[in-house]
Amino acid sequence: MRAILFALAVICAPAQTMLKDGQLHVVLCGTGSPLPDPQRASACTAIIANGEFLLFDIGPGSWRKAGLTQLPLANLSAVFLTHFHSDHIGDLGEAITMSWAAGRAQPLDVFGPPGADKVVAGFQAAYSLDAGYRTEHHSAQWMPPAGAKAKATAANSDQPVFDRSGVRVFAFPVNHHPITAAFGYRIEYRGRKVVITGDTSKSKEVEKNAARADLLIHDALSKDMILAAAAMAEGMGQKRQGKMARDIVTYHATPVEAAETAASAKVETLVLTHIVPPLRDEAHQKVFLRGVAEAFAGKIVLAADGMRFDFPPR
Numbered sequence: 183m184r185a186i187l188f189a190l191a192v193i194c195a196p197a198q199t200m201l202k203d204g205q206l207h208v209v210l211c212g213t214g215s216p217l218p219d220p221q222r223a224s225a226c227t228a229i230i231a232n233g234e235f236l237l238f239d240i241g242p243g244s245w246r247k248a249g250l251t252q253l254p255l256a257n258l259s260a261v262f263l264t265h266f267h268s269d270h271i272g273d274l275g276e277a278i279t280m281s282w283a284a285g286r287a288q289p290l291d292v293f294g295p296p297g298a299d300k301v302v303a304g305f306q307a308a309y310s311l312d313a314g315y316r317t318e319h320h321s322a323q324w325m326p327p328a329g330a331k332a333k334a335t336a337a338n339s340d341q342p343v344f345d346r347s348g349v350r351v352f353a354f355p356v357n358h359h360p361i362t363a364a365f366g367y368r369i370e371y372r373g374r375k376v377v378i379t380g381d382t383s384k385s386k387e388v389e390k391n392a393a394r395a396d397l398l399i400h401d402a403l404s405k406d407m408i409l410a411a412a413a414m415a416e417g418m419g420q421k422r423q424g425k426m427a428r429d430i431v432t433y434h435a436t437p438v439e440a441a442e443t444a445a446s447a448k449v450e451t452l453v454l455t456h457i458v459p460p461l462r463d464e465a466h467q468k469v470f471l472r473g474v475a476e477a478f479a480g481k482i483v484l485a486a487d488g489m490r491f492d493f494p495p496r
């Protein structure tokens with residue numbers, strides 16, 4: 183029993199430190215895409231600052247990554263959805279239910295473009311039987327029904343979406359046509375600025391919002407690699423795979439386009455995420471990053487699940 187308690191204490195310590203140390207922390211809990219990737223969960227980025235634990239997108243597999251990365255699950259304050267493609271929302275039910283199981287007792291705020299209420303209502307319906315089981319099994323004292331609930335709010339770009347404990351979150355429109363609305367988010371805390379683009383092709387709105395940001399976490403798809411894969415699929419008679427691959431190149435930025443935006447915005451560090459296609463080895467990484475360093479002189483990071491960035495107040 184002692185050994186188990188010790189292990190729990192070790193696991194919880196970094197999370198509690200991150201909540202209280204006055205710094206802005208960014209943890210990548212999902213850096214992949216809808217394509218299966220053994221190394222990466224789908225889209226998810228955590229921000230932790232001054233007692234607040236915010237998640238931006240919650241794609242399939244990312245809630246488990248959040249746990250493995252020792253994030254303070256019981257302290258989940260809010261979830262922000264960039265848009266409603268399945269690779270950005272698939273684990274919302276897990277996040278609501280398992281943060282409640284970890285100790286969150288009040289309804290969870292979920293922000294997103296118009297339509298967030300429909301997405302949240304769907305997950306709540308799907309998980310309602312489970313919620314009943316848990317309260318009955320563990321008692322309302324330990325699993326209060328309020329904690330199983332989530333409250334959806336449609337964000338808009340006119341005012342902060344979230345403003346608490348000194349942490350401010352702003353939404354802005356990105357270009358993920360034909361998906362409207364799709365948002366990026368800008369997070370500010372004690373002189374630091376982090377921008378999460380969600381899915382977008384090259385966008386002036388991203389450039390504007392990311393001006394002199396400490397961290398720009400940008401969508402990145404290698405057009406060259408995807409078009410080569412499309413041609414190969416078509417060569418083997420796989421018309422459907424070819425068509426799908428050709429369709430997706432138009433609504434994501436390439437790594438070089440993300441780098442160009444980072445350069446124009448004069449950001450400190452560019453993180454390439456939502457990696458398409460999955461990169462199997464170093465050779466693939468090299469092809470993926472071709473031209474990026476020439477386009478942006480700042481720090482370039484190829485995102486990986488579990489990566490963490492810490493920003494002391496400025």
Ligand SMILES: [Zn+2]
Nearest residue numbers: 265267358381
């Ligand atoms: Zn998308």
Ligand SMILES: [Zn+2]
Nearest residue numbers: 267269270381
């Ligand atoms: Zn996506």
